[in-house]
Amino acid sequence: MTSLVIPGDRISVDPERPVQLGPGMYCDPRTQDIVPVNAGVLHISESKRGQTVYVDYDSKRYTPAVGDLVVGVITGAFADSYRVSLASFSTPVSLSYMAFPNASKKNRPTLVIGDLVYARVCTAEKELEAEIECMDSTTGSESGFGLLENGTVVEVTLGFARHLLFDDAFPLLRLLAQHCKFEIAIGVNGKIWIKTEEVKDTIACYRSIKDCCGKPQEAFEEIIKQHFKTVTNTVEE
Amino acid sequence: MAKDIEVSTAESQFILEALKQNYRLDGRSFEQFRDVKITFGEELGDVLVELGRTKVHCKISSSITEPYEDRPFEGLFFISTESTPMAGPQFESGNNTGEDEVLISRIIEKAVRRSGALDIEGLCIVAGSKCWAVRASVHFLDCDGGFVDASCIAVMTALLHYRKPDITVHGEKIIVHPVDEREPVALGILHIPVCVTSSFFNPVDAEQNIKGEENSEIVLVDATLKEELLREGVLTVTLNKNREVVQVSKAGGLPMDAMTLMECCHRAYDITERITDQILAAVKEDIAKRDKYSAILSSENAR
Amino acid sequence: MNAEISYLDNVDGSCLYNTPHTRVVASATGPVEPKARQELPTQLALELSVRPAAGVATTREVRIQDSVRAVITSILAAYKYPRQLCQLTLQVLQAGESEELFHCLELAACVNSAVFALVDAGVALTALALATTVALAHDGTATAEPSRQQLMDARSVHTVVFRIVDGKPEDILSMDSHGDFSEADILKVLDVAETSAKQLNAQFRETVLARVNIV
Numbered sequence: 001m002t003s004l005v006i007p008g009d010r011i012s013v014d015p016e017r018p019v020q021l022g023p024g025m026y027c028d029p030r031t032q033d034i035v036p037v038n039a040g041v042l043h044i045s046e047s048k049r050g051q052t053v054y055v056d057y058d059s060k061r062y063t064p065a066v067g068d069l070v071v072g073v074i075t076g077a078f079a080d081s082y083r084v085s086l087a088s089f090s091t092p093v094s095l096s097y098m099a100f101p102n103a104s105k106k107n108r109p110t111l112v113i114g115d116l117v118y119a120r121v122c123t124a125e126k127e128l129e130a131e132i133e134c135m136d137s138t139t140g141s142e143s144g145f146g147l148l149e150n151g152t153v154v155e156v157t158l159g160f161a162r163h164l165l166f167d168d169a170f171p172l173l174r175l176l177a178q179h180c181k182f183e184i185a186i187g188v189n190g191k192i193w194i195k196t197e198e199v200k201d202t203i204a205c206y207r208s209i210k211d212c213c214g215k216p217q218e219a220f221e222e223i224i225k226q227h228f229k230t231v232t233n234t235v236e237e
Numbered sequence: 238m239a240k241d242i243e244v245s246t247a248e249s250q251f252i253l254e255a256l257k258q259n260y261r262l263d264g265r266s267f268e269q270f271r272d273v274k275i276t277f278g279e280e281l282g283d284v285l286v287e288l289g290r291t292k293v294h295c296k297i298s299s300s301i302t303e304p305y306e307d308r309p310f311e312g313l314f315f316i317s318t319e320s321t322p323m324a325g326p327q328f329e330s331g332n333n334t335g336e337d338e339v340l341i342s343r344i345i346e347k348a349v350r351r352s353g354a355l356d357i358e359g360l361c362i363v364a365g366s367k368c369w370a371v372r373a374s375v376h377f378l379d380c381d382g383g384f385v386d387a388s389c390i391a392v393m394t395a396l397l398h399y400r401k402p403d404i405t406v407h408g409e410k411i412i413v414h415p416v417d418e419r420e421p422v423a424l425g426i427l428h429i430p431v432c433v434t435s436s437f438f439n440p441v442d443a444e445q446n447i448k449g450e451e452n453s454e455i456v457l458v459d460a461t462l463k464e465e466l467l468r469e470g471v472l473t474v475t476l477n478k479n480r481e482v483v484q485v486s487k488a489g490g491l492p493m494d495a496m497t498l499m500e501c502c503h504r505a506y507d508i509t510e511r512i513t514d515q516i517l518a519a520v521k522e523d524i525a526k527r528d529k530y531s532a533i534l535s536s537e538n539a540r
Numbered sequence: 541m542n543a544e545i546s547y548l549d550n551v552d553g554s555c556l557y558n559t560p561h562t563r564v565v566a567s568a569t570g571p572v573e574p575k576a577r578q579e580l581p582t583q584l585a586l587e588l589s590v591r592p593a594a595g596v597a598t599t600r601e602v603r604i605q606d607s608v609r610a611v612i613t614s615i616l617a618a619y620k621y622p623r624q625l626c627q628l629t630l631q632v633l634q635a636g637e638s639e640e641l642f643h644c645l646e647l648a649a650c651v652n653s654a655v656f657a658l659v660d661a662g663v664a665l666t667a668l669a670l671a672t673t674v675a676l677a678h679d680g681t682a683t684a685e686p687s688r689q690q691l692m693d694a695r696s697v698h699t700v701v702f703r704i705v706d707g708k709p710e711d712i713l714s715m716d717s718h719g720d721f722s723e724a725d726i727l728k729v730l731d732v733a734e735t736s737a738k739q740l741n742a743q744f745r746e747t748v749l750a751r752v753n754i755v
Contacts, residue, residue: 004749007615007659008667010706026617026664037617037664039748057752059662061552063571063621073245088242089326089572091624114246127622152251193247202251203260230264240573278563278634283593285633290549294565294633298594317596321589323567323629325550330589330629374594376631378565379548462550 005055006039013044013051022054058159062087062189064130068121069165071153071187072132074111082111084132086189091129095119099133101142116148116193118185148185151195154206156213158190171220172212176205179228200231242327242466249467256455257440263461270433270459270508275394275519282399286391289461290381295391296374297399301411304361304368312360313370316350316392318342324380344385344486348430348475349392352483356425362404362411369401371424382461385473389432390512396424397520428477431512433505436460437470437491454491458504474505478513541743543653545660545751553661557653561636561688562645566653568661570626578625583618585625590650593632604643608650611701611713617664626663628654637691644699647716648673651701659748668704669713670744672736673697674729676721682728684736696721700733707745709737
């Protein structure tokens with residue numbers, strides 16, 4: 001069941017059965033009322049464990065949640081961990097030296113301040129500093145995490161980044177692939193890292209992603225075509 | 238500024254590499270000034286200037302007060318510029334002592350107030366005892382680079398657009414006529430200064446640049462926020478349509494030679510000319526629109 | 541009333557709020573890292589500033605600021621973000637009233653635009669708050685959203701802020717009254733204000749939902 005809600009609306013859940021609250025939902029500690037706290041699309045689904053409720057909403061400010069794939073910038077290095085920024089002005093998160101594949105006391109990672117990393121959020125308690133890791137902790141392998149070399153970063157809204165990462169039918173990447181070869185890392189913190197072989201292709205991808213954010217999917221093809229045409233023409237001049 | 242926006246090494250290297258290959262992120266050419274959009278509010282002297290995504294609002298207000306003792310024949314003119322976290326979280330509220338904030342307000346002050354753009358002698362009512370105090374309140378709404386350039390346009394447009402109430406002087410007594418009773422009067426504007434900011438980037442390493450064998454620095458006109466964060470030098474030239482240089486401001490950064498300075502000034506002049514025309518046209522159009530209403534009103538009254 | 545949401549680029553949430561005479565821009569950023577002196581151990585700190593259209597902020601703006609703060613704190617789900625900060629900046633572009641005499645239209649516009657900006661930023665709110673201004677004329681007629689002239693002619697002016705739960709005004713968060721009035725007048729004013737708040741809420745919902753739909 002899906003519908004649009006805004007903060008303070010009453011929603012229909014059975015209070016007798018257990019309820020799982022996702023993003024955008026809040027249980028008032030005093031009244032124990034369950035209310036949506038963001039404006040967006042309400043999703044209520046039935047599972048074996050009970051009911052699951054969350055609000056799908058778009059915003060620009062990222063708050064860490066366990067399991068999220070993120071792109072971060074190293075902003076500091078300490079004795080046993082890095083400090084990583086997932087969004088400018090937000091509280092930084094920590095990346096332990098032990099959260100890399102094959103890590104040991106002797107074998108230290110070689111990241112420096114200003115580097116970009118692709119990582120997964122492993123702990124996120126609102127009272128504590130969140131932690132991220134650069135490996136798959138079940139297998140201990142790299143699994144695509146770690147340093148992102150060269151390329152550039154595009155900042156988009158969180159909703160757009162989620163679509164790009166999870167929605168297989170989302171046409172953007174397929175359309176970009178028709179124009180050039182690229183490597184991409186999508187962080188749900190709204191940072192998308194992209195790298196191509198040539199600067200002009202990266203520029204075209206950068207402008208395309210930026211412009212497509214907030215536009216209907218039907219418009220993507222034309223936007224992308226236009227940007228690739230512009231960069232090619234500039235070279236010829 | 239409170240805290241800085243974090244830019245990764247990869248990103249800054251990419252932007253510089255793109256500049257070397259003649260590309261800017263937003264698709265402009267190096268000498269291109271962003272399009273300026275001027276919108277007027279309901280009241281006179283209420284202007285919103287948009288320079289790309291940078292938004293600056295300016296409002297003019299006036300009151301009658303006592304002139305400074307040492308300048309009895311002059312009125313008062315203030316420009317207040319205060320940045321708030323509205324323009325971006327890098328600005329701190331209530332703290333305007335940061336280097337960037339001070340520089341922005343000093344450059345605007347110099348460009349407009351100290352260049353005598355407003356005829357302050359014309360604000361005198363009774364010498365030594367009464368004069369107009371005109372205040373330009375500049376509000377930075379959204380920062381995507383070019384605050385100085387946008388603010389200067391906003392202040393000048395607002396001054397040209399503003400009308401102060403008409404007054405009659407009987408000895409020491411002053412009658413201020415309400416706006417609906419007597420047509421308010423425009424301020425005396427002596428010239429229209431326009432600021433054009435150029436940013437410098439160094440594509441080679443620092444040592445080579447200082448030794449000055451080749452001057453390969455990249456010059457960008459009207460940098461965006463990202464470009465401002467990465468630039469290594471900045472030059473603001475203020476000119477007016479009469480080809481007068483009002484101010485040249487360069488606070489540190491990459492060294493530059495005389496030829497580059499001349500080039501920047503020439504380029505700035507073309508932009509100045511175009512923007513001056515745009516400001517005048519916009520003000521004229523809006524004032525004419527307001528006049529049309531009063532024309533209808535007056536014809537009704539005549540009947 | 542009309543509001544342009546996501547009006548600014550560099551903040552998390554923003555809104556340009558227009559009523560026939562008053563214009564306010566609101567911006568909200570959060571949750572971000574607070575400065576040490578702002579930090580609250582268990583909840584979200586609110587940094588709020590109200591700036592006037594002309595000149596520098598005076599006690600008058602601080603007064604509006606305090607009223608807005610009281611309203612906003614009561615609807616924020618502040619315990620969701622311990623040791624975090626929310627920056628809220630309200631810039632009046634056009635007061636729409638004589639600034640020496642009144643502040644009610646600005647107060648109402650500030651509250652409404654602040655709520656819009658917070659919703660846009662995705663900061664958790666447990667309910668909405670909507671403000672409306674009512675002017676009571678000498679002959680006893682109450683007008684919602686008065687004009688500049690109606691304010692000047694009024695016997696008393698009132699700004700009422702309602703908490704909106706499930707699409708209806710549920711209780712009063714704040715009431716700011718000036719002038720000469722009796723208990724009966726207050727009840728009448730509340731009645732008119734409630735009707736006006738309902739209308740406002742309908743417009744508000746429409747604007748917010750339009751934004752959600754675009755996404």
